[in-house]
Amino acid sequence: MSNPSPKAHLVRLAAVLVGVLVVFLIIKQMVVPDSWNYEEWYREGALALNASEPLAYGGNESCAACHQETNDELAEFKHKALSCESCHGALADHVTDGVKTAAAQVDDESTWQCLNCHEARVSKPEGFPQFDKVAIKEHTEIEEGMLCLACHTPHDPTP
Amino acid sequence: METLGLPGGALVNYIFPNNAHVVWSIMIVLYPYITGLVAGAFVVSSMYHVFGVKEFKPIANFALIAAFSFGLFAAVPLLFHLGQPQRAYEIYTTPHTTSAMSIFGYVYSSYLVLLMIEIWIIYRRVFIEKANEATGVMAIFWRVLCLDITTYNPESAQFDKKVAKFLAGIGIPWACLLHGYVGFVFGSVKAVAWWATALQPFIFLSSAIVSGMAMLFVMYSFIMWRRGGHYDYVLVKKFMISLWMAFILDYSLEVLEVTFVSYEQGAHWAVIKPLLLGPLYESYVLGQMGLLSIGPLLVLGIVSLLDIRGKALLYLANLGSLMLVFQVLVMRFNVVVGGQLISKSERGFVDYEFEFFSKEGLLTAIIIFVAPFVTYYVISRFIPIFEGKSMDTEPKRGIL
Amino acid sequence: MKNMKKIVEMEMPSIPDSRREFLIRLLEGTATATVLMVFGPGASAHGPETGISGSLEPAKHNYAYIIDINKCIGCGNCVRACKRENSVPADYFRTWVERYVVRADGVYVDSPNGALEGFEKLNKKFRDNIQLSRTVPKMCNHCHNPPCVQVCPVGATFKSPEGFVLVDHDYCLGCAYCVQACPYAARFINPVKHKSDKCTWCYHRVKKGKLPACVTVCPQKARLFGDLNDVESEVSKIFEKDHWMVLKPEMHTDPTCFYIGLPREVV
Numbered sequence: 001m002s003n004p005s006p007k008a009h010l011v012r013l014a015a016v017l018v019g020v021l022v023v024f025l026i027i028k029q030m031v032v033p034d035s036w037n038y039e040e041w042y043r044e045g046a047l048a049l050n051a052s053e054p055l056a057y058g059g060n061e062s063c064a065a066c067h068q069e070t071n072d073e074l075a076e077f078k079h080k081a082l083s084c085e086s087c088h089g090a091l092a093d094h095v096t097d098g099v100k101t102a103a104a105q106v107d108d109e110s111t112w113q114c115l116n117c118h119e120a121r122v123s124k125p126e127g128f129p130q131f132d133k134v135a136i137k138e139h140t141e142i143e144e145g146m147l148c149l150a151c152h153t154p155h156d157p158t159p
Numbered sequence: 160m161e162t163l164g165l166p167g168g169a170l171v172n173y174i175f176p177n178n179a180h181v182v183w184s185i186m187i188v189l190y191p192y193i194t195g196l197v198a199g200a201f202v203v204s205s206m207y208h209v210f211g212v213k214e215f216k217p218i219a220n221f222a223l224i225a226a227f228s229f230g231l232f233a234a235v236p237l238l239f240h241l242g243q244p245q246r247a248y249e250i251y252t253t254p255h256t257t258s259a260m261s262i263f264g265y266v267y268s269s270y271l272v273l274l275m276i277e278i279w280i281i282y283r284r285v286f287i288e289k290a291n292e293a294t295g296v297m298a299i300f301w302r303v304l305c306l307d308i309t310t311y312n313p314e315s316a317q318f319d320k321k322v323a324k325f326l327a328g329i330g331i332p333w334a335c336l337l338h339g340y341v342g343f344v345f346g347s348v349k350a351v352a353w354w355a356t357a358l359q360p361f362i363f364l365s366s367a368i369v370s371g372m373a374m375l376f377v378m379y380s381f382i383m384w385r386r387g388g389h390y391d392y393v394l395v396k397k398f399m400i401s402l403w404m405a406f407i408l409d410y411s412l413e414v415l416e417v418t419f420v421s422y423e424q425g426a427h428w429a430v431i432k433p434l435l436l437g438p439l440y441e442s443y444v445l446g447q448m449g450l451l452s453i454g455p456l457l458v459l460g461i462v463s464l465l466d467i468r469g470k471a472l473l474y475l476a477n478l479g480s481l482m483l484v485f486q487v488l489v490m491r492f493n494v495v496v497g498g499q500l501i502s503k504s505e506r507g508f509v510d511y512e513f514e515f516f517s518k519e520g521l522l523t524a525i526i527i528f529v530a531p532f533v534t535y536y537v538i539s540r541f542i543p544i545f546e547g548k549s550m551d552t553e554p555k556r557g558i559l
Numbered sequence: 560m561k562n563m564k565k566i567v568e569m570e571m572p573s574i575p576d577s578r579r580e581f582l583i584r585l586l587e588g589t590a591t592a593t594v595l596m597v598f599g600p601g602a603s604a605h606g607p608e609t610g611i612s613g614s615l616e617p618a619k620h621n622y623a624y625i626i627d628i629n630k631c632i633g634c635g636n637c638v639r640a641c642k643r644e645n646s647v648p649a650d651y652f653r654t655w656v657e658r659y660v661v662r663a664d665g666v667y668v669d670s671p672n673g674a675l676e677g678f679e680k681l682n683k684k685f686r687d688n689i690q691l692s693r694t695v696p697k698m699c700n701h702c703h704n705p706p707c708v709q710v711c712p713v714g715a716t717f718k719s720p721e722g723f724v725l726v727d728h729d730y731c732l733g734c735a736y737c738v739q740a741c742p743y744a745a746r747f748i749n750p751v752k753h754k755s756d757k758c759t760w761c762y763h764r765v766k767k768g769k770l771p772a773c774v775t776v777c778p779q780k781a782r783l784f785g786d787l788n789d790v791e792s793e794v795s796k797i798f799e800k801d802h803w804m805v806l807k808p809e810m811h812t813d814p815t816c817f818y819i820g821l822p823r824e825v826v
Binding site: 033036040041042043045046047049050051052053054055056057058059081082083085086090093112116117119121122123124125128 | 659766
């Protein structure tokens, strides 16, 4: 010990570095997720994770499961192409595990849902039915605050 | 539409909804800045250790310790920036090699290890002396630091010198890699017009050297002033000439970049021009490229070319260096934040406001930025950084 | 695609040299096993340009999303449904709708709160002398060559075997490099989860046989989602007409979101 070789400190340093490297590699091996896909470089468990997100919207077919009658009527209606949930709200806010938890009520206190689609806008396709206060005679008598639903039925809004 | 200062014939400022927030803010400004200081300071140290620039001998060790102090904190802004800092280890465990950012962990860590070994080799004699003098806990500390080799003989001293030179030698490309890659991280993003240029790595690297040198000089002046004003004027003069040349290179690249994009009149210029004349006018045109560049060019030019001595030299050198310290800081801001001010809608600019108290705010930035200086101070309490005696015995050199 | 032809020749010499027929068989599952045995699992199923990944397994699905600008009325049903379906935080959007108004003196664009509540009547200042006006839905383009996946430093965002560009929320660092790299601003850092967030094409819904929420609620069928490998699908029929456009083609991201009737002013 009293007279170590002139390179002894470097040998020890190298030993320390190798030790650190080995520990690092061992930890690295342990920490990499089991389902790691080395070809595409991602964790395959992430697929299941993404797929496990809960559904909020069920689509019209899930509405028909309980509301078959309304669904049958719809076929004849003008608004048959619409998604029930776009006005009635998401399925998940109405039903949980097949049990009704809240009413799927529409906002029938205002006209915004009707106007949102049907109020005239320059950006809307020309063939699309658009509501313009001035252009339709009957509408000139409309008072402020009057609901569309007072005259039109929402599912089959024939003029 | 030029009168409105908006690109793409926009009648109103339109930014994509998800562009409303600048996601890379002050922390990402600070990160390349501190990294640059590391690279710059290391280059100064290497000038003596590798290239044998004798004038820089008195500050070779100082530069190394300063580089290490900055290096310890280079990654800290990133940790504050990350949404999930506890997962930062993933950059080591699953680095995605298609990403420019993925090599950060390995390049940064290996560079820091290299710096530590270099310092260890150079300071081994000191550590051994301390180990033999100290008692109690400190004795154990120093002994561990010496790896339990407590004699220092001439052969190993000779050998250490070679190792130090070798490490300093490979340290230069390593420092360039560390900082050039930071520029690559930005330069390779095609979606951000203001970043996407192959010159970016070189601009980052050259500005890193400038900022590192300038910061080192300001620190040197301050430390020497605290020690009673024993400035080494030969060193100061040589340092300023080197800094001036480094900045000329840096500024040329910065000018080249903007001139090229401008002359090219391509798709990028369509959004960059209104950016530079609009949101970045003060900080880029007036600040970075104007006052903070022309100023140092003139000041350092005067210092380098004219026969200026004594206090006047010192004051001018500090003025020039301080301006450069800020020039590079503003440059980092203009690149990092400036690039994100162009909405990807290509029809509008994002509003950026400084935050002070938030996680990534200015207060955090200031604390992180002060930390390397505190670290340097602590280290300087334990080991001699300037060989005080040799400085004191040669005051005549200062008179010229 | 050349590779696929080779496989046909190698594995099924009796079958006529027809890519389409091969794909139909593949969909029915008869060829899948053979191909998997030869080329092994874990390979990617990217779209037409598999040269990047080097994988030989042909795509089982080639999902595409088609947005018909001529049908969109800008009601914002899709934006609302997406927010609810995916719990997207306020002020951030996995999908949003933009309104373009093209005039002789320039282009007016807006997207008030991502069109979450549709669009107000256009400001009078911009209502006159309109040459063209359209509402344009935007979302993640699920690119074949996604810059976000390329730049993710840890592999926390990836292209799924089905072609969806997804984020691994248990692995994302929240570094936001992907946010920078996306030319479409489709990504954001979720301010609640502090992780990268984006449209998943409702992966969780598609996996359960449903359509993405935005497609489900679109009253105009302006948004369509389907499999281009399924020749009977609506998207295939529209796609065959070959009138589609993609956003920012100069970025060479090779999107799988296709636009019909996209005005040239749209960025």
